Amino acid sequence: MGANLDLRHPPKGTWFAKHGENTTIGATNRNLANGIGSLFFALFWNGILSIFLVVAISSTLHHLHVHLPAWFPAAPKMEGGGEMDAGMTNFLWIFLTPFILIGLFVAGFCLNSFIGHTEVTVAGPRGNVFTGIGRLGWNRSFDATQIKTIKIHQKPGGEGADTISILIETCEGKQIKLGSMLSNERRQFMLAALRKTLSPISIQINNAQRQKLGELLQWALLEIRMLASGGKLKQSADLADAFHNLPTDMWKEDFSLANFRDVSLTDYQSKYREQERVRDYVAKVNEIMELETDSSDN
Secondary structure (H helix, E strand, O other): OHHHOOOOOOOOOEEEEEEOOEEEEEEEOOOHHHHHHHHHHHHHHHHHHHHHHHHHHHHHHHHOOOOOOOOOOOOOOOOOOOOOOHHHHHHHHHHHHHHHHHHHHHHHHHHHHHHOEEEEEEEOOEEEEEEEEOOEEEEEEEEOOOEEEEEEEEEOOHHHOOEEEEEEEEOOOOEEEEOOOOOHHHHHHHHHHHHHHOOOOOOOOOHHHHHHHHHHHHHHHHHHHHHHHOOOHHHHHHHHHHHOOHHHHOOOOOOOHHHHHHHHHHHHHHHOOHHHOOOOHHHHHHHHHOOOOOHHHO
């Protein structure tokens, strides 16, 4: 999306606003499939949990000598007909605490899937990432003048359920991940808009790195031919799309290996599992980036 980014016409569910030095880039977290699925789980989990909470609350109020209304369920009797003592009540609260936290997390995830949003605001040198509902959520700040890289981060999960997010990394080593709840289209828009708004500090590549990129392009062309001859036309087209601008782009002064890796290659590799690919192009570019940059060799 980076090459075709039109900030005046963002995709549905995303927004971009610029007023002077203040820039806002955001997207809704709305995902009906996740929302409905988590809603059923939240109702099931918290429904069962509420039974034990009523017992704990009833016993706690009893020990605090608080009069319970007639409609409020009384704590069950212990063996022998006695009341639940204070020690057992405290143990019940301790036992229920992790289940309560899980219930709150699931409920929050459910609400976020329906009405939550992710938003990045940049005001001069100050940047902030917000994820939440309305004004209630998680804020993380960063220095917008010290951006090292902005890329897609993919955390492997079980059975192909990888967690994909946007990673903002500063020169000080601070890392901020965002957008894991976004759809791919919204995530790609935010990635491209962030890269256009924030200027990562980059180093012009040298001739040794260009030579390695040429070898990488040669491998990609061989794989494209192999995929096409094997009938995998969609994958061969996606791989060609990832590399087709490289021969000219790598000679431009503003070319960034990090941009090439994070926008083109990571997008391609996120579509196809490791067993569907001949080589890991992202890892190869990482190796090229580690080559010493000699400014006299440019």
